[in-house]
Amino acid sequence: EDKVVQSPLSLVVHEGDTVTLNCSYEVTNFRSLLWYKQEKKAPTFLFMLTSSGIEKKSGRLSSILDKKELFSILNITATQTGDSAVYLCAVTSGATNKLIFGTGTLLAVQP
Amino acid sequence: EAQVTQNPRYLITVTGKKLTVTCSQNMNHEYMSWYRQDPGLGLRQIYYSMNVEVTDKGDVPEGYKVSRKEKRNFPLILESPSPNQTSLYFCASSLSPYRVGMNTEAFFGQGTRLTVV
Numbered sequence: 034e035d036k037v038v039q040s041p042l043s044l045v046v047h048e049g050d051t052v053t054l055n056c057s058y059e060v061t062n063f064r065s066l067l068w069y070k071q072e073k074k075a076p077t078f079l080f081m082l083t084s085s086g087i088e089k090k091s092g093r094l095s096s097i098l099d100k101k102e103l104f105s106i107l108n109i110t111a112t113q114t115g116d117s118a119v120y121l122c123a124v125t126s127g128a129t130n131k132l133i134f135g136t137g138t139l140l141a142v143q144p
Numbered sequence: 145e146a147q148v149t150q151n152p153r154y155l156i157t158v159t160g161k162k163l164t165v166t167c168s169q170n171m172n173h174e175y176m177s178w179y180r181q182d183p184g185l186g187l188r189q190i191y192y193s194m195n196v197e198v199t200d201k202g203d204v205p206e207g208y209k210v211s212r213k214e215k216r217n218f219p220l221i222l223e224s225p226s227p228n229q230t231s232l233y234f235c236a237s238s239l240s241p242y243r244v245g246m247n248t249e250a251f252f253g254q255g256t257r258l259t260v261v
Contacts, residue, residue, distance in 0.1 A: 067249055075234060075252035076187075121187065125248070130194060131202060132177065132236075132250060136186035 035060045039122050039135035047143050050112050054138045056122030057104040064125040066098055066105050071119045071137070079107070079120075112142045146171045150235050150253035157225055157260055165220045165256050167235030174240040176218040177202065177250070178210065180231040187234065193218055194240065225260040232257050 040055045058066065065083045069076035080089045082098035082105060089096050093112075098105045109116055119137040126133065148169045157163055169176065177192035179202075189202030193212040207229055209221040218237075222229060236250040 065248065075254050078249040078251070081249050123187075123250075130175075130200070131189055131192065133189070133203075134179075134187040136184065 035124070035126055035129070035131070035133050037122055037124050037133050037135035039120075039138050041138060042136070043139035043141070045141045045143060046112055048113055050142075051108065051110045052112060052140060054107040054109075054120050054122075054140070055104060056106070056135055058122075058124045058133075059103065060124045060126045060133060061129065062127035063100065064127040067123045067125070067132075068096055068105070068107050069121040069123065071121055072117075076121055109140075112140075114142050114144055116140060117142045146251065148235055148237050148251050148253040150233075150256050152256060153254060154257050155259070157258070159226055159260055160224050163222050163225060163258075165222075165233060165235075165258070167218045167220065167253060168216050169218075169237040169251070170216065171237060171251065172215065173237035173251075174215070175248075175250075176212065176235065176237045178208070178218070178220045179234045179236065180204065180229075181234060181255075182231050190220070190233075225258075227260045230258060230260050 037058045067081050068079040080096045085100040093110045096107045119139050121137045123134045151166045174195045178190040179187040181187050188204045190208050191210040193199045233256045235253040238250040239248045
């Protein structure tokens with residue numbers, strides 16, 4: 034059965050800290066892995082990863098994929114209170130054409 | 145502006161009264177899908193559509209129907225809603241996952257919070 038597991042479920046940090054969020058997956062015919070940020074509304078897209086070892090970067094956020102070990106990490110450096118959100122990881126299965134989401138990591142950044 | 149539009153945003157209804165949540169996208173995307181989001185369970189896919197007149201069940205299709213008569217619209221139908229369908233619903237669209245090398249990320253609507261009493 035296809036599944037996506039994120040860890041930790043939640044964490045609380047202080048502004049300026051660096052955090053690493055984890056996403057591991059098992060999926061038939063992996064096609065891509067996506068990270069989303071969800072505040073109080075719809076998820077917004079962060080990154081799409083298809084190749085191992087190539088870091089994607091956007092400002093203080095970066096992500097990398099390891100297709101051999103079947104996981105991805107999302108790093109956030111110098112965290113700010115505006116980074117507080119649920120971060121969702123999702124994987125696309127080429128066999129089923131489904132987009133499978135993990136349950137998310139709730140990040141709270143305290144001033 | 146590229147967007148996915150869902151309506152209504154909030155809905156309270158009674159058990160058994162048929163309802164439809166509409167979803168429309170203006171990006172000419174082939175792939176559209178519906179999710180429900182529940183605490184501790186994350187986003188679970190209800191139905192998806194690869195293109196016009198092509199729909200498939202997701203992981204939690206029971207109690208729902210969809211149709212895809214036009215590329216831009218993908219309504220979600222609850223023929224006889226029950227309280228266990230109280231949830232936050234999201235519609236999403238993207239390019240086909242078969243478009244290798246292209247950004248196939250899903251764009252989400254703003255969500256519909258449904259309460260069935």
